[in-house]
Amino acid sequence: MDFDLTDEQSLLKDSVSRWASDRYAALERVEAARRQPLGFDPEAWAELAELGLLGLPFAEGDGGFGGGPVETMLAFEALGRHLAPVPYLAGIVLGGGALRLAGSPAQRAEHVPALAEGRHRFAFAHGERQARYDRADVALAARREGGGYRLDGEKCVVLNADAAQTLVVSARTAGGRREREGISLFLVPADAPGVSVRAYPTHDGGRAADLLLAGVRLPADALLGPADAALPVIERVLDEGIAAVAAEAVGLMDALHGLTLDYLKTRRQFGTAIGAFQVLQHRAVDMLMALEQARSMALYATMMASSEDAAERGPAVSAAKVQINRSARSIGQEAVQLHGGIGMTLEYLGAHQFRRLTAIEHLFGDTPYHLRRVSAAGGLPGAA
Incomplete structure (x- = not known):
């Protein structure tokens, strides 16, 4: 290839x-x-x-x-x-x-x-407090009212919602809370009557918000896509999001690895650069191996993210996320340990890179969630 x-x-x-x-x-x-x-x-x-x-x-x-x-x-x-x-x-x-x-x-x-x-600017509001990583768990209700819809419910940890003029909101239009059928998407103006946005900073220096929709009335043309059948679109959007943050994590890990190598070459102890000690060289090589494993799987996620076949795309993207999570944790922890105390100070760039990698590890699902997703699919497509 x-x-x-x-x-x-x-x-x-x-x-x-x-x-x-x-x-x-x-x-x-x-x-x-x-x-x-x-x-x-x-x-x-x-x-x-x-x-x-x-x-x-x-x-x-x-x-x-x-x-x-x-x-x-x-x-x-x-x-x-x-x-x-x-x-x-x-x-x-x-x-x-x-x-x-x-x-x-x-x-x-x-x-x-x-x-x-x-x-x-848009923001994507899908996650709910009770759902954790279950993509089909949607309780926010959208009921027919007149010629349009009325939305009532909450969304949580909506990335950059306070910067958006339009919110793409998933809502339950039919069925039970965890059923795959009966979910729809709506375009909701952020300043619509009944929309409350509680914004806050995130651990990695970004922004997110919790949303309360109380009696939000929308016209019929606010429906995005077919009614009751939005989950396949949501799943593909989230899988494309995983592929994107996988690439972001590779860039972060590459930069953090380079920063650590520079530190090993310049920090002196016992009259010599600490990078001269073989045990630290081995740990730097371990970081490089984890980086290259993550890079390969990020490429794999990129190749598979646009597939319309969810049975093929899902486990592939999840497998990539597992490796990204493992490499991010390994490289982040090694970088902090090799830097010593400075690696944890917010005045140092490496600490901010590590914080973002930590956030990515839990974004769109942690490692156990994605391992279960691969296992439920019977492994990767084409694997023996």
């Missing part, structure tokens, strides 16, 4: 890497962006729109640039390497992904150009 990048993909990789390196060359710049009211710099978001990055996953006919999973992987690896605090995952991959996969031509024509130009 050919893993070489095309000329266009190489240009994309270089341009995003150069942009992220220039804008977030120092931790102070990352922290300054995080202190903005919405947790990111609006000027940076506008620059990503100018680069074409916000329209990357959308079809050209809808106003996007016709990119695919490989282009998304390249973008996320570069953004992760430099800890770029932008709501790309929440707004473009998750919220925008639901629009791309389920939106009607009229809905895509209305929203995709605005998303691509950075004039509008």
Whole structure:
């Protein structure tokens, strides 16, 4: 299989890497962006729109640039390497992904150009407090009322919800709470009467919010995709999200490994650089092996994330997430131990990289959840 990048993909990789390196060359710049009211710099978001990055996953006919999973992987690896605090995952991959996969031509024509130009932002509201990682566990209710719908319920840990003008909300329109059938998606204006957004910072320096929808009334055309049959779209959106954060984690781990190697070469003890000690060299090599294992599985997730066959896509993406989680924990812990006390101080870049890797480990499902998902599918597709 050919893993070489095309000329266009190489240009994309270089341009995003150069942009992220220039804008977030120092931790102070990352922290300054995080202190903005919405947790990111609006000027940076506008620059990503100018680069074409916000329209990357959308079809050209809808106003996007016709990119695919490989282009998304390249973008996320570069953004992760430099800890770029932008709501790309929440707004473009998750919220925008639901629009791309389920939106009607009229809905895509209305929203995709605005998303691509950075004039509008989406957030994806699916998780609920009682659900943990069960994707079919939806209690928020959407009932027919007049010619539209009334939504009542709560969502939790909605990434970058306070920065969004439109919320893509999953709701139960039929069936019991854990049934796979009977889930629908809705486009909900963030300022609609009855919508309450309680925002807060996350452990890794990002932003999330809990949502309360109390008697939120929507017109019939707020329905995104077919009624009662949204779970396959939700599952694919979440699997594409896993592939994206897998690439982000590879960028983070690569940067953290490089930072650790530099420290081993410069930190001196007993009159010599500590990198001269063989036992520490072995541990640095272990970090590299974990990184390359994660990189291989991130590529695998990228290849499988766009598959329409859920039975093929699901276990493959979950297997990749298992390796990403294991490598992230291994590399993060080794980096802290090899740095000593400085590795845990928030004045040091490596500590922030480790915090983000820790958050990614639990985002979209922890290791036991994804191991169960692979096991329930009988292993990976094509495995003996």
